[in-house]
Every structure is written in structure tokens, then in C-alpha cells.
Amino acid sequence: MKRLRLGQKVWLSIGAAIFVTLAFSFLLLNYFYRTVYVKEVERMLIAEGTSLAHDYRGGTVTEAYRRQIEWYDEKSTATILLIDNPRELSACWPFPVHYDALVSGRDRETLLHGKPVIKTGYEKRFDRRVMAVVVPLLDEKRLEGAIYLYMPLADVQEATKRAAAAFWPFAALFAAALLFVGKRMVRQMTEPLQAMEKAAGRMAKGDYGAAISVRTDDEIGRLAQAFNQMADAIAKEDERKREFLANVSHELRTPLSYIKGYSEALLSGLARTKEEEQSHLRLIHRETERMERLVRDLLDLAQLEGQSVPLERAPVAFAQVIEDVMDMYRPIITQKRLTLTCDLDYELIVDGDADRLEQVVRNLLDNAIRYTPEGGAVTVRLSRFSDTEGELVIRDTGKGIPKDQLPLLGQRFFRVDRARTRKEGGTGLGLAIVKQIVALHGGAIQFDSDLGQGTTVSVRLPLVQEEE
Numbered sequence: 001m002k003r004l005r006l007g008q009k010v011w012l013s014i015g016a017a018i019f020v021t022l023a024f025s026f027l028l029l030n031y032f033y034r035t036v037y038v039k040e041v042e043r044m045l046i047a048e049g050t051s052l053a054h055d056y057r058g059g060t061v062t063e064a065y066r067r068q069i070e071w072y073d074e075k076s077t078a079t080i081l082l083i084d085n086p087r088e089l090s091a092c093w094p095f096p097v098h099y100d101a102l103v104s105g106r107d108r109e110t111l112l113h114g115k116p117v118i119k120t121g122y123e124k125r126f127d128r129r130v131m132a133v134v135v136p137l138l139d140e141k142r143l144e145g146a147i148y149l150y151m152p153l154a155d156v157q158e159a160t161k162r163a164a165a166a167f168w169p170f171a172a173l174f175a176a177a178l179l180f181v182g183k184r185m186v187r188q189m190t191e192p193l194q195a196m197e198k199a200a201g202r203m204a205k206g207d208y209g210a211a212i213s214v215r216t217d218d219e220i221g222r223l224a225q226a227f228n229q230m231a232d233a234i235a236k237e238d239e240r241k242r243e244f245l246a247n248v249s250h251e252l253r254t255p256l257s258y259i260k261g262y263s264e265a266l267l268s269g270l271a272r273t274k275e276e277e278q279s280h281l282r283l284i285h286r287e288t289e290r291m292e293r294l295v296r297d298l299l300d301l302a303q304l305e306g307q308s309v310p311l312e313r314a315p316v317a318f319a320q321v322i323e324d325v326m327d328m329y330r331p332i333i334t335q336k337r338l339t340l341t342c343d344l345d346y347e348l349i350v351d352g353d354a355d356r357l358e359q360v361v362r363n364l365l366d367n368a369i370r371y372t373p374e375g376g377a378v379t380v381r382l383s384r385f386s387d388t389e390g391e392l393v394i395r396d397t398g399k400g401i402p403k404d405q406l407p408l409l410g411q412r413f414f415r416v417d418r419a420r421t422r423k424e425g426g427t428g429l430g431l432a433i434v435k436q437i438v439a440l441h442g443g444a445i446q447f448d449s450d451l452g453q454g455t456t457v458s459v460r461l462p463l464v465q466e467e468e
Helices: 006-053 063-075 086-092 105-112 161-204 219-267 274-306 318-335 354-370 403-408 418-423 430-440
Strands: 079-083 117-123 128-139 142-152 314-317 339-344 349-352 377-384 389-396 444-450 454-462
Touching (some): 006 063, 006 079, 006 117, 006 128, 063 079, 105 128, 105 142, 161 219, 219 274, 314 354, 318 339, 318 354, 349 354, 354 377, 354 430, 403 444, 430 444, 430 454
Parallel strands (some): 339 377
Antiparallel strands (some): 117 128, 314 349, 377 389, 389 454, 444 454
16 A cells, blocks of 8 residues: 655645535534524514514404504514414414324413413425414413414525625635645645655765755754754764774774884894894884774773673772872882872762773873873872762873863874874873763863963762762
């Protein structure tokens, strides 16, 4: 079975709306006929009969009163008869009734109480329904006679004939206007969706440059805008992946070229002395370690971004973790003659993974020591930032980072000084790993730096909340 397109569904909805509207209009006219027109005829007959009955003064019906009724009958749209013998009422009834006499039983009681009797039925002579009203003429409590009024009811088609003459042209104009508006509405709805369908097809083939024009501010317009944003995000992510692969290739190419060149030199016997052979082996070992670090960092970052290795969260004495990491770097600090200042709040308990938090401190402290020249200073401070967060601040007196490059810190393979970082063995992934670990802990990281003034890194992490 062929599926309907969105435009066809909308057109079917518009057609159904037109049909329902016209059907409702017909039902409304029929309702007015039944509830307004018929009630109005009934009200008119009762009003005329009651008005004539008020002129009856009691006693025997006089000839003058009869002539008055006959004169009014000629002027009225209804047929009016004066009956001075209630038993003759059934003979005057213009359509068959389901009982022998009209004035009997419940109807007689109604007339004796001074209330009119209303009946409707079908009359062959008129070929339509007829409404009749009997108004009693009471002399005290005796029924001396009655005024009989009846009037053929107009057929519903006749009753609405004049209205239909004006209704159908307006209905045609309404339908035409609705179709015109519907056509524009369908085009306005389907054109962006069709454009998105074509753009999605191009994106599936690798073309992410397709932009959809946003013409409205409704849901369709916002959907088109969101689609454009998604296309831009996918394009950027695709570019990042390409750049990532290029960076990985670049990072691996240098150590691989060293390893290949020096291993070929060893295999070819180009090393003339034992010392030269050992030098070649040390260089091969160094480049192998660099490749190992790169692969390890890539795997670590991939696991963190994919959350394939969940955090093992527990209360962690963060100050102790920081102190253990600093003990690892004290020989390097002493060698570079750096001044290390510590201010740690040992009462702060962080809700986190101890191994991952140690990785954060190690990466940040390693960067601070590596890029601080000899005789410089490194400051480490752990304090309470708020009731729910603790803050680790690591400040160095290194060369600093340009302001325009601060937002790029934490991107994979980003280096402020590529030559310097490569020489000193960095992979360009340390800060990316740090940012990912901090984010997984629900924390935040901030960088502040000026050229020649050093760099400050602030890390805020959630604390364990004490139970009340």
C-alpha cells in the first residue's frame, strides 16, 4: 500500500475540514428550523389564539364575537375557526389523530385549566406537516367553546431556501479562501521538510554544507534552524575527526621514522663503535616510549569520552592525593631549582574516583613544572570554593599562554608551542583527558594566563555532603 506524503495528508485534512464545516452548517440550519422556526410558529399561534380568547366575555358565544373571529381569520396567515361546541373539535382537525375525540382525557383537563393544546402532524392536502393550536373559551369552569388555529409548516428546504441563496455563494468563497490558504500552508510546511530530506541525503554522502533557509519563526522554522545547527555540528565534528586522524598520523610518523632509520642503521652495521650503537638503541627506546604514551593517552581519552570505563566514585581525601603526586615530582622540582608552595585543606572530602583524580593532578602539575623555567615557582592550593564544591588551584611562573588561545586549551593535540612541546615529550592529550575527567565528576575547569606572567588552572569538584 502506497504511503501518503505529508502534503497529501494535509490536503486530506483541509478537505475533511471543508466537509465538516459545510455539514455543520447544514445541521445548524436544520437545528434553527426545528428549534427556532417551529417554536416561533407555535408561539405566534398561541399568542393570536390567547389574544382572541381574551375578547370572550363568558356565556353563550355571540354572533358579534363570531364575526370578529372571521374578520381576524381573513387577516391572519393561520386558519382560525371558532367552535362553540367542543364536541366538534375532532371534526375540524385537519390530520388524523390516534384517538377518537380531541377533547378527552388529558387534553380536556388541559383545556379546562385554561391552557392551550398543541398538536403537529402530517396532512395529505398540504403535503407537509401542520401545527394546530386549540385555545379554550371558559365560562368560569365550563368549556363553552374553543378557538382553533392551524398553519402548515414550511418544509426545511423552503424554510432555508432564502438563506441558502446567500449561504452557498459565501460557502463557495469560504471554500476557495480555505483552499488558497491551505495551499500556502502546505507549501510553507512541506518545502522546508523537503529541503531537509534532500539535505539529509547529501549529508549521508558526506556533504555537510547544505543549509536550509529559515523563513518562519514557528515550529517548522525552528526545526529548520535546528537542522542547520546539527549540520554545522556534524561538519565540525567531521573536521575534528579528520584533524584528529591527521594529528595521530603526524604524531606517529616522527617516532616511526626515527625507529626505522636507526634500526636500519643498526641492521646495516653503520654504527662504528659500541657507544654509537648504544646511542642508536637509546633513541629507539625513547621514541618507542613516546609512541607508547601516545597510544595510552588515546585509549584513555577514548574510554573517557565513550564512558566505557565508569568512575568508581567514593569519598576521597583530595589533599592526600595531591601530596602523593607532589612527592613523585620532588626530584624534578629539586633538579630545576623550583620553589614549590603548598596550601592544602585536609578536611575537604571529594566525591570522586581516586585514580582519575590523581591523573588530573599529575597532568596539571606536570605541565606547570615542565613549562616553568629554572628558578621559577609553582603554587598548589586546595580550599573550599562553596558549601558543595572544593577548588584546586595550580599556578606557575612560566611563559604563559596568549589570551586568544585559552579557549583552545583542552582540545586534542592542541599545543601552544608545538616545537617546544614535542621536544619535551608531550602528546597534546593531557589537558583533553583532564577536562573529560573533571566533566565526568560534574566539576568545572578554568584557565587564566598572560604571556610572561605564568598560567593559573582552577578545578572545582563536588564535595561529599554531610548527612544532617
